[in-house]
Amino acid sequence: MNHHIALRRRVDRSSRSRRVNVPRRDAHAVVIGGSIAGLLASRVLADYFDTVTIFEKDHLVDSAEPRMGVPQGRHVHSIWKRGLSLMEESFPGLTSELIEGGSAEVEMTSDFAWYHRGVWKLRVPSGIFITCQTRPFLEWQIRRRVCQISNIDLVDHCHVKRFVTDATAQRITGVAVQSRRAGATEETVSADLVVDASGRGSRTPRWLEELGYGRPDMSVIDVDVGYATRFYARPPHEDCPWKALIVAPTPPDGTRLGVIFPVEGQRWIVMLGGWNGDHPPRDEDGLLEFARNLEAPDIYTFMREAEPLTPIAGYKFRANVRRHYERMRRFPGGLIVLGDSLCSFNPIYGQGMTTSALDAMTLRECLDRAVHRGESLDAMAHHFLKRVPRRLDAPWRLAAGEDMNWPGTQGDAPFGTPFMNWYFGRVHALAARDPQVLVRFVRVANMIDSPVRIFHPRVLAPVLTRSTRVAPSP
Numbered sequence: 082m083n084h085h086i087a088l089r090r091r092v093d094r095s096s097r098s099r100r101v102n103v104p105r106r107d108a109h110a111v112v113i114g115g116s117i118a119g120l121l122a123s124r125v126l127a128d129y130f131d132t133v134t135i136f137e138k139d140h141l142v143d144s145a146e147p148r149m150g151v152p153q154g155r156h157v158h159s160i161w162k163r164g165l166s167l168m169e170e171s172f173p174g175l176t177s178e179l180i181e182g183g184s185a186e187v188e189m190t191s192d193f194a195w196y197h198r199g200v201w202k203l204r205v206p207s208g209i210f211i212t213c214q215t216r217p218f219l220e221w222q223i224r225r226r227v228c229q230i231s232n233i234d235l236v237d238h239c240h241v242k243r244f245v246t247d248a249t250a251q252r253i254t255g256v257a258v259q260s261r262r263a264g265a266t267e268e269t270v271s272a273d274l275v276v277d278a279s280g281r282g283s284r285t286p287r288w289l290e291e292l293g294y295g296r297p298d299m300s301v302i303d304v305d306v307g308y309a310t311r312f313y314a315r316p317p318h319e320d321c322p323w324k325a326l327i328v329a330p331t332p333p334d335g336t337r338l339g340v341i342f343p344v345e346g347q348r349w350i351v352m353l354g355g356w357n358g359d360h361p362p363r364d365e366d367g368l369l370e371f372a373r374n375l376e377a378p379d380i381y382t383f384m385r386e387a388e389p390l391t392p393i394a395g396y397k398f399r400a401n402v403r404r405h406y407e408r409m410r411r412f413p414g415g416l417i418v419l420g421d422s423l424c425s426f427n428p429i430y431g432q433g434m435t436t437s438a439l440d441a442m443t444l445r446e447c448l449d450r451a452v453h454r455g456e457s458l459d460a461m462a463h464h465f466l467k468r469v470p471r472r473l474d475a476p477w478r479l480a481a482g483e484d485m486n487w488p489g490t491q492g493d494a495p496f497g498t499p500f501m502n503w504y505f506g507r508v509h510a511l512a513a514r515d516p517q518v519l520v521r522f523v524r525v526a527n528m529i530d531s532p533v534r535i536f537h538p539r540v541l542a543p544v545l546t547r548s549t550r551v552a553p554s555p
């Protein structure tokens with residue numbers, strides 16, 4: 082077939098160091114979707130397979146453009162420290178490249194002004210730095226690095242239409258694809274491993290059902306969140322008391338959130354959002370009025386004075402969705418599902434890209450294990466299927482549990498949610514005046530530390546003993 086290879090630049094193949102135990106010499110992995118999860122997974126696969134082919138249905142350009150297949154790309158995408166560190170491990174030098182390209186480096190506690198549950202968090206250093214940029218810019222920088230890996234082919238403008246199986250449908254043996262260029266017909270591409278990274282709208286449940294496997298169980302937490310986003314000019318010498326600003330609501334009555342982040346191109350990205358159907362309007366006056374009703378006035382004041390650069394973009398997000406492939410009675414060999422295809426979180430908590438990076442890390446661990454034990458690819462995929470849900474439990478519990486603070490949220494609360502929400506409520510209050518509590522919370526939120534660490538005696542003791550009276554604004 083005539084693969085159109087977008088943005089490909091072949092360099093030496095020495096990055097490949099290990100081989101998986103497949104019966105052929107030319108082991109081939111196919112990845113469905115060239116977004117964050119697909120790119121990060123491809124980087125891992127390139128170390129184990131002779132060739133990796135990513136099929137992406139969108140036409141990709143060599144710049145930071147929003148695109149149809151990733152409509153969320155127009156909205157704020159914060160990356161937690163753990164996610165950024167994993168990306169840096171996969172692509173050494175990426176953080177510097179982001180900063181050189183215009184991303185803003187921000188210290189998570191001293192540079193952030195963060196109003197949460199009726200109080201401003203302390204502004205003390207934590208030593209945790211992240212970069213702020215738009216989602217298309219981050220994806221583009223990662224894509225450029227992926228395209229420098231000689232055994233990865235990125236085939237854009239090409240739709241994966243279904244899985245192809247062996248005669249008994251026990252194993253996925255490839256995909257049927259169709260280029261979106263004029264006159265193209267459907268073709269079959271063989272693969273030793275197929276990775277579904279096609280996002281929240283993944284067709285894997287439907288394709289598995291058509292193959293006789295049935296659909297996976299789903300956990301659904303319906304939050305009915307709405308976003309409105311706009312870019313504003315960021316003058317080079319602006320005298321701002323913060324580098325980034327978050328005004329979060331106090332549940333159950335407060336449902337409105339506002340965020341201002343610096344991004345590349347000397348711009349601010351401003352996002353307003355609301356839970357349980359309280360969506361920001363997309364007209365100028367309505368948006369300002371929504372901002373005026375946030376719990377602190379800072380974002381409203383900012384928006385009244387700043388120079389808008391774009392129209393207002395909207396997005397509606399209905400529910401956190403987790404697909405439990407690990408519970409299926411039968412699951413075919415040769416298939417991995419990761420990223421938003423597997424679990425998509427309420428975006429307000431900014432966990433999706435970091436979780437995609439953790440999924441890619443889990444894939445690497447499973448491939449490594451298979452290499453060392455001489456296991457088959459199907460054993461590797463089975464191990465991934467069982468292992469990855471354990472990594473998802475913590476972010477799922479944080480997102481789904483937090484969403485349960487709003488009475489309009491529908492779904493099964495994770496076990497222990499009322500206690501966790503009571504506990505975190507006190508942690509948030511104490512983070513306004515106890516630096517240790519603040520930094521420990523921020524480390525958990527950034528997924529650097531496991532949520533268990535929030536029960537460290539240095540947090541537990543004040544939570545249980547100190548008053549959480551509201552502190553005055555700074």
Ligand SMILES: Cc1cc2nc3c(=O)[nH]c(=O)nc-3n(C[C@H](O)[C@H](O)[C@H](O)COP(=O)(O)OP(=O)(O)OC[C@H]3O[C@@H](n4cnc5c(N)ncnc54)[C@H](O)[C@@H]3O)c2cc1C
Nearest residue numbers: 114116118138150153158159241280420421428431433434
């Ligand atoms: C409004 C919003 C805001 C968000 N904010 C944040 C944030 O602040 N921080 C954060 O970490 N995460 C955030 N997320 C989540 C984040 O966008 C995702 O978790 C992240 O992009 C990883 O998703 P993915 O790569 O699995 O899927 P996606 O990014 O959805 O990409 C799927 C890709 O697959 C392609 N594709 C789909 N079907 C096919 C097919 N059949 N054939 C070929 N290609 C196909 C699509 O074109 C697309 O490129 C947000 C999400 C939303 C909705």
